[in-house]
Amino acid sequence: MEEQYGFVVAAYVVMWVGVIGYLVRLRRVSRAARRRLDEASRGAGRKA
Amino acid sequence: MSHAVPLESDSAAATGGPGGRGLEWFGVAAILMLVGAQALGLLTSPADRDMGHLQKIMYVHVPAAWNAFIAFFVVAVSSLLYLWKGQERHDLLAASAAEVGTVFTALTLALGSIWGRPTWGVWWTWDPRLTSTAVLLLIFVGYLSLRAFIEDADRRAQWSAAVGLLGALNVPIVYMSVRWWRTLHQIQSTPSTVDPEYVVGLRANAIAVLLVLVYFTMKRYRAARAERLAEQLEEQAALEGRGA
Amino acid sequence: MSSMSGRRRSALVVGVAVVVGAFGFLLYGNIDSNVVFFLTPQELLARGPAAYDVPVRLGGLVQPGSVKWDPASLELRFAVMDTTGPAVAVQSSGAPPQMFRDGMGVVLEGRYRRDGVFQATELMVKHSNEYRKPEHGERPQEMYRSLMKGAGT
Structure with a gap:
């Protein structure tokens, strides 16, 4: 039945x-987190 | 002036060092397993006596549901551990598992709807199984927005642990709903109600989706650690800036 | 950092309200103990005249041999029953889902008319938890097709 295939394909x-x-x-999310961590570490490094 | 890094440093993981690459390979393997399991299920299962080929939707709907349950179980355990020991990593693991569990719950509902239309005749009905699953999804959408809106890390973790536990308490309700109440959704199948031709494909897909779940959760967890570490460094920098 | 800004606090309240509301809905909304998802034919009949003309869901098994399908008017007539006991006549329109057949579980939405016929506006098929491959020589859905064909002629 063609109609059945349509639903199966839709599900997959x-x-x-x-x-x-x-x-x-x-x-x-991972890229953004890494970038934010790099910036924060640089900021912390400057102050130290 | 020295500053202590408040979280155990795992910059290798956070910045994608060797540890990160291992996880990526695991992720590739998980996705390939999913492709293989789906091919196995689609190719080996005969048309069902009642449903015909629509039975094949089982291989995506059921593993998504089971793995959403597993994710919320991880949320429950991690939330309890956080409340007990107060360690940040448990909060971050709970948050990661909650996000992945929410994705799988949404998938379960969408796939169930696509399955329901041709078999039951409706996309949706307010039966106890469907309703309780929708409530489960709503609670965890609430959980995730709660996290996004609380700035204070301790308070965020405490609130999240409470809501996460409350939300995970819903999993047994969803699971038992088909036995406790009258529903349109059928009760759980068992190997004795499912011919072996279908059991193989279902198990393969359940395992493959489990691996995907593990990859998703670990990957999200690493990002969460990096976010938290950055947050702490920023707070520290702000404090030092004010002190100077 | 320990105090939240007003915007965040109100967002928190909204978040908590969503969670509490969801729980309340679960406990006291649809799944309240005195509101079952569907009545069985026996329960519907036991209500007597109070059952007439109110929207209700009726769930039961399609009584074997009761299905009459008119392809011209798209009118479907059959009866539903508990596993035993009295049956309720049902009238519905449109082709049913493909799994509809004798002995299958169905859930209907509609009203019980004063003439003793349940007028269904929605017909849902309740599947069992069984998945079986066709027996040798049997083709899936053939039963449905033969049923719909035979019932029409």
Whole structure:
């Protein structure tokens, strides 16, 4: 049944949108955290 | 003037040193496992007697639900540990697991909806299983916004631990809802109600999603440590600036 | 840093309100003990005249042999029952979900009319927790198709 395949494909697409979407968010969050930590360490180093 | 780094320094992890690379390889392996498990499930399972090919949605919906439960179990344990010992790393682990658990809960609901439309005939209904799952999602959305809005780290951790525990208490309610109340959602399947052709694919996918969950949580945890470390350095710099 | 700004404090209040509200909804909203998700046919009949013309969900099994489908008018008639006992006649319109068949669990939304027929506005199929491969020679959904075809002619 064609209609069935549509729902199955939709489910797997949603799963991958979720997984890849969160992967992208993780990369962004990790980069931002690293940058913020680098800046904070530099700031602390200047004062020390 | 020297300053103590308040958190145990793990700059290797925070800045993506060798430790970070190991985790990245683990992540690649987890994603490849997920691809393999899905291929296995899709290729080996025959059409179900009642549902036909729609049964294959089981391989994404059920592992997402189970792993959301596991994530919230980690939240519960970490929150308890934080309340007991007051160590920041437990708070950060709870926060990381909560975010990942929220993603998987949202996926569970979305995938269940896609499964429900052709099988049940509706995208959504307010039955106790669906309603309690929606409440679980809402509580953890609340948990995450709570964290984003409390500036003071101690207070953030304490509030979060309380809300995280309260939220995780919902997991057994969600799990038992299909037995306690009348629902449209069926009760749990067991290996005796599922033919072996489907059990293999389900288990493979559950394990693969578990590995993805572990990767997500660890990766988020490292970022959370780096964020917290930066936050502490900034606070210190601000204090010293004021003192000078 | 120990005190929060007003904006953050109000955001915190909102966050807590969402959490508490969600809990309240869970405990006292939909899942309150005196509001079940659906009534069984026996429970509906036991209500007597009080059951007429109020929106209600009815859940039960499709009585074997009761399904009548008219492809021209898209009218679907069948009866639901508890595992045993009296059945309630149901009228619904539109093709049911593919898993609909004799003996299947269904949950209906609608009203019980004074003429003793339950007018369903929504038909939901309740799946069991069983997943079985087709037996040898059996093709999935054939039962549904033959049922809908046979019932129409």
